[in-house]
Amino acid sequence: MTLKIFPNPTENTLYINNKKATDYSIHSIGGKRVKTGRLSKNGSLFLSKLKSEIYFISLNTGIKKETIRFIKK
Helix, strand or coil: CCCCEECCCECCEEEECCCCCEEEEEEECCCCEEEEEEECCCCEEECCCCCCEEEEEEEECCCCEEEEEEEEC
16 A cells, blocks of 8 residues: 655645554655654644755655655745
8 A cells, every 4th residue: 555645745734644653754855864753643744844845755664665755835
Protein backbone atom coordinates (compact mmCIF):
# COMPACT_ATOMS: atom_id res chain seq x y z
CA MET A 1 0.00 0.00 0.00
CA THR A 2 1.23 3.47 -0.87
CA LEU A 3 1.28 6.08 1.85
CA LYS A 4 -0.44 9.33 0.88
CA ILE A 5 0.09 12.88 2.00
CA PHE A 6 -2.29 15.79 1.51
CA PRO A 7 -2.79 18.60 0.69
CA ASN A 8 0.12 18.99 -1.67
CA PRO A 9 1.06 21.81 -1.94
CA THR A 10 0.42 22.68 1.71
CA GLU A 11 0.45 25.91 3.68
CA ASN A 12 0.79 24.81 7.31
CA THR A 13 -0.51 21.28 7.96
CA LEU A 14 0.39 18.08 6.13
CA TYR A 15 -1.78 14.99 6.72
CA ILE A 16 -0.48 11.44 6.28
CA ASN A 17 -2.79 8.43 5.84
CA ASN A 18 -0.58 5.92 7.65
CA LYS A 19 -2.22 2.80 9.09
CA LYS A 20 0.11 2.59 12.12
CA ALA A 21 2.76 4.62 13.92
CA THR A 22 5.38 5.83 11.47
CA ASP A 23 8.82 7.42 11.84
CA TYR A 24 9.43 10.36 9.55
CA SER A 25 12.13 12.78 8.48
CA ILE A 26 11.78 15.85 6.27
CA HIS A 27 14.63 17.06 4.06
CA SER A 28 14.97 20.23 2.01
CA ILE A 29 15.61 19.97 -1.70
CA GLY A 30 19.28 20.62 -0.86
CA GLY A 31 19.37 17.51 1.34
CA LYS A 32 19.37 19.20 4.77
CA ARG A 33 17.27 17.40 7.40
CA VAL A 34 14.83 19.96 8.81
CA LYS A 35 12.42 17.89 10.93
CA THR A 36 12.14 14.35 12.35
CA GLY A 37 9.79 12.49 14.62
CA ARG A 38 7.14 9.83 14.96
CA LEU A 39 3.56 10.06 13.72
CA SER A 40 0.62 8.29 15.27
CA LYS A 41 -1.90 6.53 13.01
CA ASN A 42 -3.34 8.97 10.43
CA GLY A 43 -1.11 11.72 11.77
CA SER A 44 -0.54 15.32 10.81
CA LEU A 45 2.48 17.61 10.81
CA PHE A 46 2.49 21.34 11.45
CA LEU A 47 4.92 22.97 9.04
CA SER A 48 4.36 26.69 9.64
CA LYS A 49 8.04 27.19 10.60
CA LEU A 50 9.32 25.82 7.29
CA LYS A 51 10.00 28.31 4.51
CA SER A 52 8.30 28.02 1.13
CA GLU A 53 10.24 25.36 -0.75
CA ILE A 54 10.16 21.83 -2.14
CA TYR A 55 10.74 19.16 0.52
CA PHE A 56 10.93 15.39 0.74
CA ILE A 57 9.31 13.42 3.55
CA SER A 58 10.63 9.93 4.27
CA LEU A 59 8.17 7.66 6.07
CA ASN A 60 9.28 4.41 7.68
CA THR A 61 6.63 2.00 8.98
CA GLY A 62 9.20 -0.63 9.97
CA ILE A 63 8.08 -2.78 7.03
CA LYS A 64 8.24 -0.23 4.26
CA LYS A 65 10.13 3.01 3.65
CA GLU A 66 8.77 5.57 1.24
CA THR A 67 9.88 9.06 0.24
CA ILE A 68 7.38 11.57 -1.13
CA ARG A 69 7.98 15.06 -2.50
CA PHE A 70 5.79 17.92 -1.29
CA ILE A 71 5.64 21.67 -1.68
CA LYS A 72 5.36 24.11 1.24
CA LYS A 73 3.66 27.34 0.08
